[in-house]
Amino acid sequence: MRGFGHGGPSPWTDLDRPPLDTEALRRDLVVPGGLWTALDVVTETGSTNxxxxxxxxxxxxxxxVLIAESQQAGRGRLERRWSAPPRSGLFLSVLLRPREVPVERYGWLPILVGVAAAATVARVAELDTGLxxxxxxxxxxxxxxxxxxxxxTELSGGAVIAGLGLNVSLRATELPVPTAGSLALAGAAVTDRATLLRALLREFAELYGEWRAAAGDPHASGLLPAYTARCTTLGRPVKVQLPGDRELAGEAVAVDGDGRLVVRTPDGTRHPVAAGDVVHVRPQRPDVA
Incomplete structure (x- = not known):
């Protein structure tokens, strides 16, 4: 990842991307009785996770909460590497110890982060947002x-580390792949990172509290219906790349109580998928004479 630090460019060389104010964020978010107990912003690191x-x-x-203005070794699912210019997005991780929740339900935490992020972007940035x-x-x-x-998300020291990367001000010339985007390119009403971060952490804290109070039950906490309402995969033809170079093709019909995607193949069989790369398949348009 391109970044800055000792000997690097000043954080003020791009005035459209000012640095975050750590003390202001702490005053607003690290409050007595709240979820967030520590908040740090670093200029550059390998990976916040x-x-x-x-x-x-x-x-x-x-x-x-740990936020980096620039990450040099950001990681996504399946150990994919990604990069972005300094201060062009929100690159953060949070440390969670949901002791009231059985470990087998920890798999819902990345979904919870996604729901919080999607809800925040839709409400604050006023964009059509899905998962x-x-x-x-x-x-x-x-x-x-x-x-x-x-x-x-990763397990470490009995805790869950949940990391999020959100493209905020990436320009068209900075997109890593043609299918990527950013809030700015989508015409967001708000692209101020501090405003988005405050809203995101507050939204997550509320949803996390409800999920934890329900012992991680995705139905009782409302997490499963909240996710399915925003899931852009459901009801669509998909191809799923499975471990072992296998492929599953069919219609995504549900997300089950374990967070698995249920794919119905043409013979009517329903296959729960716990992990895989999903490709949304465009419906074939009929030929017009």
Whole structure:
């Protein structure tokens, strides 16, 4: 990832991308009785997930937030690497210890992060926002679905480290792949990163509290219906790349109680998919004489 630090460019060389104000964020978010117990912004790091995982192993309490203005070794699902210019997005991780929740329900946490992020972008940035299964954040621009963010969760030191990358001000010339996008390119009403971060962390804290109070039950907490309402994969023909170079083709018909995507193949069989790369298949248009 391109970044800045010792000997690098000043954080003020791009005035459209000012640095975050750590103390102001702490005053607003690290409050008595709240979920967030620590908040740090670093100029540059390899991976916020990796850094926060080390702190979890050292016994860090729940509620730590680590934000990087630039990441050099950002990771996505399946160990994919990604990069973005400094201060062009929100690159953060949070440390969670949901002791009231059985470990087998921890798999809902990336979905919870996705729902919080999608709800925040829709409400604050006023964009048509959805989630491609399992947790790619998308906006619709000129009729095209564009990925603007992704989520990665990991277990470390008995804690869950949940990482989020959200493209905020990426320009067309900076997009890593043609299918990517950003809030700015989608015409967001708000692209101020501090405003988005505050809203996101507050939204997540509320949803997380409800999920934890329900012992992680996705039905009782309302998480499953909230996710399915925003899931852009459901009701569409899909191809799923499965481990072992296998492929499953059919219609995505549901997300089950374990967060798995249920794909119905042409013979009517329903296949629950726990992990895989999903491709949304465009319906074939009939030939017009």
């Amino acid at each position: 990796t850094d926060l995982a080390a702190r979890a192993r050292a016994g860090e309490a729940e509620g730590a 491609k299964w399992p947790n790619d954040l998308q906006v619709v621009t000129a009729g095209e679905e564009r990925k603007i963010g992704g989520i990665l």
